Amino acid sequence: MLTAVLVFAIVPAFLILGFGFVARTIAAQRVTPRVVQYSPERGSTVLRDALLVDADRRAASAALIDLAVKRKVRLIAGSGKRKRRPVAVELAPDVALTAEEAALLEALFGREHSGADVRRFSADRRALAGRVKSLLLNIEHALAREGLIADRRVTWPSVTLTVFAYLGMLVEVAFLAVATVAADWPAAIATLVAVAATIATIFVAPPAWRKFLPAATAHREHLAGLRQYIELAEAERLRVLQSPSGAELRATDASGHAAAEADGPAARFHLHERLLPYAVLFGLEREWMAKLKLEYAELGQSSIDTLGGLVDITGDLDLAIEAAGGVAQLAADVGDLADAAGNVIDGVGGAFELFNS
Template sequence: MASGSVDLHYVVGIIGLGVVIVGVALLIAALTYPFTRRLPRSLVAHYVPPPGDITQHGFALRANRRVLAATIVQLAVHKKIQVLAPQGKRGPVAMVVIAGAMLTNQEHSFLQSFRPSLRSRRKQEKYVRALADIGIHVQRPEEAPDVYFLKGKGAFRGYQRRALSAYFESAREQMKKDGLTRKYAVSVHLYVLSLLFLTLALFGLIFIIGAAMNGDWLGVGVTVLTMVGVFFALTIAPPPILLFTDQGKELRRHLSGLRDYVRLAEQDRLQFLQSPQGALRTPAGALTPGGQALGLQPQPTAPHALAQAGLDQYVLIERLLPYAVLFRCEREWEREFEYLGTVDATAQNLRALGTTLQTTAAVFEALSVVVQILRLLGAFLSLFRNA
C-alpha cells in the first residue's frame, strides 16, 4: 500500500510540475499581448494604404506572423506570381513567378528566401521530385519555371528559417533608418521563454534517458509534453515589441484608419466611395486625390460612369486585399475575392494558405529566438574559456 501511495504521489507530482511549467510559460505569453494589440485611434477612415511596403506595415501593426501571407497575396494581386495550393489543408503549396513579371529587388529577395541555390545534387533531386508533385515534370531544375515552395518536399525549412529571419531583420533595420522605430525592441518575454525551453530541454533530456532506462514511460511522456507546451507558448507569444517614433506612430494611426475602412460592411464601403470625400473620380472623370494616390489611370477606361466606378472599385479591392489579411478580415472579404479572376486560386485557398504561413512564421520566429539565445550563451561561455 505504501509503495502504491508513493507511486501515486510521484505521478501527481510530475504531472503537477509539468502543468506549472507550461502554465507559467502561457502566462508570460498572455501578459505581453495587451501591449501588442493597441493602435492609435484614427479620427477618419482611410481607404488608401500609406506609403511604404507591406512588410513594414505588418511590423507597424505588430502582425508579424501575417506578413508572409499578406506579402504573397500582394504579389498575386499585382499579377507577379500565381499560388498553387490544394483545396484542402494537405498537399504542397508553391508560388510560380508569372512569365514577364517585373520583380523589384525586394520582391526578388523575398522569393529567394524560400529556395536555396540548389548547388548540391541532393537538393536538385529533391526539388525535381517536388516539381513533379505539382505537375511540372523536368529533368533538371533550370528547365523549370521559377517555383518557390511554401509547403511540401520542395520546402527547405532550415534554409527558409535563416533566409526569412534575415529578410525580416533587414526590414526592421530599414524601419529604424527611416525613423519609424527606435533603436531597440522589447524582446524580454521571448528571451525568458527561450531560456525556459532550453533549460527544460537540457534537464529534460537527461531525465528522459534515465526514466527510459528505468522503464518510467509516464515520466518520459510528461517531460516531452511539457517541452512541447513551452515551445507552443513561445510560438504564440507576441513578436518583438517595436518602440515607435512620432513618425512611426503617425504611420500606425493611418493604418488604424485603414483598418476601420476594411472592417466596414460592404454596403458601408460602397457608400463611403460614393461620397464626395471618398470618391475616386469626379463626375467629369477627373481623378480625386484618393484616385491619384491609388494610382488610377487619368483617363476613364469604361464607356459610362457606373462601369468606371466598378473598375475603380476593382483596383481598390486589389490594393486592399493584403491588408485584409493583416487585419484578420479574410472572411468578411470573401465576396471581394470572387471578383479577382486571375488570383481566384489564391482567394479560394487563402484560409489554408494563411494558416500554413502563420504556423510557419510562428515556428521560424520561435526557432530564431532560440538560436539567438544559444549564440549568446556560446559567446558568454567562450569568455570563460579565454579567461
C-alpha cells in the same frame, strides 16, 4: 494561516497580474485613426506595413498575395490525383520586381529557384523559417535606421513579470503544502486562487515588443484608418464613404492609373481587390473577400471588359486554389511557410473558398 495566504500569496499574485495587464496594454501601442483611409500610403510596401502594425506572422503571406494581386506572380498547383499536390509560384513574363519583392521570393523558395520562372515552396522547414526571419529582420533594421522604431525591443517587463511569477509560485506551493497538511481548506482554496492568478500572469505578460517612435505615428494612424475602412466592408456606411462627395478613390496597382468613377462598381472592385493583401494583414480576409464576391457579381460585362486583367483574381487564383484541393489542402502544402511567418493560405485562403462556394 488564511491571513498569511492573503497577505503573501493572494495580494502579490493579483498585483503582478495587474502589472501584466498594464504591460500588455502599453505593448499594444494602439493608435486611433483620424480619418478612414482608402489605400496604402504612397511608397509603402506590405512587408514594411506589416511590421508597423505588428503583423509579422502574416507579413510573408500578405506580401505573396500582394504579388499575385499585382499580377507579378501566379499561384499554381501541380498535377496528379492526390488531394495534396505541390504548390508553386509562376513569375509573370518580363515582370519587374523590386529589391524587396525579389528578396521575398528568394526567402520563400530559396536561391536555387532564383533563375526559374516557376518556383516551388521549400521542403526544408528550418531553412525556410530562417530565411523569412532574416528577411523581416532586415526590414526591421531599415525601419530603425529611418527612426520609425527603436533599435532594440522592450524586454524587461516580460522578464521581470515572469521572474516574479515563478517566485510567487514557489511561495504558493509552500503555502498549499502546509495548508493541505493542516487540513486548512479555506487557506488551501485561497492558495489555489493565487496559483491561478500567477499562471495567468505568465500568459498575460507580453513578449518582447517593438517600440514605435513618434515618427511612426502618422504611418500607423494611416494603417489604422485603412483597417477601419476594411472593417466596414459589410456596413452601409461603406457606400457613403465611397460616394463621389465622400471620398476620392485612387488606384493602388503598380501601373498607377487613376480609378474610374468613384461610385461605379468597376472602380470599387478595382480598389478593393488591391486591398486584399492588407485585409490579410489585419486578419479580415474572409469578410473582405465576401465583399469582393458581391462586387464581382455586380459587374456587368462591359465593366469586366473595361477592367480586363484586373478581375483575374476571380479566375486564375481561384482556379489554382481549387486545383490544389481547396484552401485547407493548399495550406497544408505550404505549411512550412506557416510555421515561419504565420498562416499563409489559412490567413489568405479561407477567403478564396468564398469564390468556390
